[in-house]
Amino acid sequence: MNLPVSLACLLLSGCVFFLGVFVSSSLYARKKRAFLEKIQKLEHENQLLQTSLNLSRHQEQLIEDFSNRLALSSHKLIKDMKEEAQNYFGDTSKSFQSILSPIQTTLTTFKQSLETFETKHAEDRGRLKEQISQLLAVEKKLEHETHVLTDILKHPGSRGRWGEIQLERILELAGMLKYCDYDSQTTSAQGAFRADIIIRLPQDRCLIIDAKAPISDSYFSVEEIDKGDLVDKIKEHIKTLKSKSYWEKFHQSPEYVILFLPGESLFNDAIRLAPELMEIGASSNVILSSPLTLLALLKTIAYMWKQENLQKQIQEVSLLGKELHRRLQVVFTHFQKIGKNLNQTVQSYNDMTSSFQYRVLPTLRKFEGLETSSSHQIEEPTPIESLATSFPHTCDIDTNLAVIESLEKQD
Template sequence: MDISAPLLVILLVAALALGCGLGYFFAQARAARAPGQEAHELAALQASAAAATARAGRLEEENNALIDRAKSDQDIMRALAPLAQQLDTMNRRVQGMQETQTAQSSQLHEQLNSAAVTQRELATETHSLRTALTSNSARGTWGEVELRRIVEAAGMLPHVDFSTQQKTSLVSTAGSDSRPDLTVHLPGGFHLAVDAKVPLSALLKAQDMTGEDQASRAARDKLLAEHAKAVRSHINELSKRNYPAEYPGSPNLTVMFMPAESLLSEALKADPSLLEDALGAGIAPTAPSSLLALLRSVATVWSSAKVTEEAQAIMGLGRTLVDRLNTVAGHLDSLGSALQRSVTAYNKTVGSIETRLLVTARAFESVDTSVAQPREIPSEKGQVRSFTAGELTIEGDSIGGA
């Protein structure tokens, strides 16, 4: 219990006033009472006053102790003020972090809910896709669409570098009405047939089996063997169609396209001799990556062929230009010869006039008329210039020379 100094002074004053009052009261009472009783009451009053004085002393000591304690507490509070300020700052930061964590937790919860919804939708779409791929027509459409995308990604143009579902009879007189899924046109009028195949039933069943016990592995290996057998069956079917025979002079090869890498890789794992047997039969099994590389090679061959064709055309134009330059040079040679003959005839005419005609004319001295004398063409002006360029000379002789 803390008692301030003013309160303590008031209490002391009240105690003194009470003591005085009691003294006065007892003095009056003593005056009215017997002498023995008065002495007894005076002793009691003195004892009470002494007790009050002792009590006041104790109160003063307690008050001093409380004052010292208050001063000590104030010193401690002043010392702890920076710490309290830091604790308040830390408290505000912790509250801010809690609010941020709450907001982040809410966002994370929303994102997890969205991911869960997306996962459920993906699972539904995947199940729908797997259900759709159980249909042979859907598989065929998937293979053809994927084949078209890869061909376009290779930079090939439709109806120029390739054709889809084109009868072999349209590009070969020996062709029948066979329709490969894709006909790749090669330089030189050659062609390459590409067929899309999607053996998927056994592979889907094998992928559905996730167990790792011996029975599950044996069943999965059996299904993969069935998948390899289905791939071999498609290879034998394409070999019987013999597309290369429809394109005389073309490569003896038919490309069998499978629209997923796993279709070919799993079959080769189950039957390692499958690829060698297929190539021996003239069939090249390809996945999207290998087909893209093949078509890029074809596109590169086309580019080289076009460059070669353009170079040959330029060489032909050069030969034609040289031939025509030779023809023009021949005409200029004839013109130069004619000019030389004209100059010679002119000079002969001038000489005849000067040596014969003017001699006769001078006999008419009586005629007061002067006869104009034509001038002879100097040799440096009458000389016809000949060609000196090597491209316009024939066997070392200049064309148009005198």
């Protein structure tokens, strides 16, 4: 009984053992298969991750290369534009230097001419004021000297010389120089007549002065003036001057000659004794003059010469103004050309900026959205909004020059 039971137990144990082994091997095989499948899946995922990593690295390298190339291209473009601008503005600067240099010289000359004109004009006003204030003093002095010389001039031979000396002194007081502003003892072209004094006037004209001093003997020898003697001497000399007709011998002279009476008292006495002498002389083209009136006339002539010189300087200033206007017209033209070129350069830069913003940046933004780009972001270029200010429009040069010439004709 025990043996069969033992065998049965043993057999049962063996069956259980084999069954356990079978079940264990079956479970092991299933786990092994599942593990192998999991390993294969992990290897596949690993390959996918490796491929994705390589692709990401490749994309990142592409973006970095593109960024570097774009940066190099931008730097090169900016450098080229900068060099081109420097070359252009360097040439323009040299051109402006060559243009502005003569203009600066013209402006300097123009300024110097104006300063000289203003200085001389102020000096002339001051001198004229002083000269007018001195006229009364000169009159008193001449009258006093006339009375002093009365005793000396009682001799007929010294009267003519006295008239010449008085006339030369008045010429001196008027600031005139011999052989420069006047000539003495000048013979006419025919050689028949000799003028005592010829005053040079502007525009190559002249004024003749006679200084023979037609004074009667009784004027210095008696207390009471012989009316007939003094007046007859002056009338006789007026007829002599009329017969000589100096204005016909010296063609640049006005149709009259000045008869100089070398003393205020002499002139006043003659006019007081015979008031008609002025009319008689004027009808014979002879103008009677006292020292004071002659001095005033000579001062006026000297002032005319100064005005003539000032007029020449004004003409020079006008010519300088015309030349300055022409040169400034050229400068304005260059300014306008530079403004146009600057505006074209700014427009090209803005077009490039717009193209970069709307064509290149959107693609770069897509890379950033994939999170495959580098952390460095490309800065967006800023367009230039301001343009070169337009230079004021200049008037036509011919119109301006015509206006200047018309003003000169009016003056």
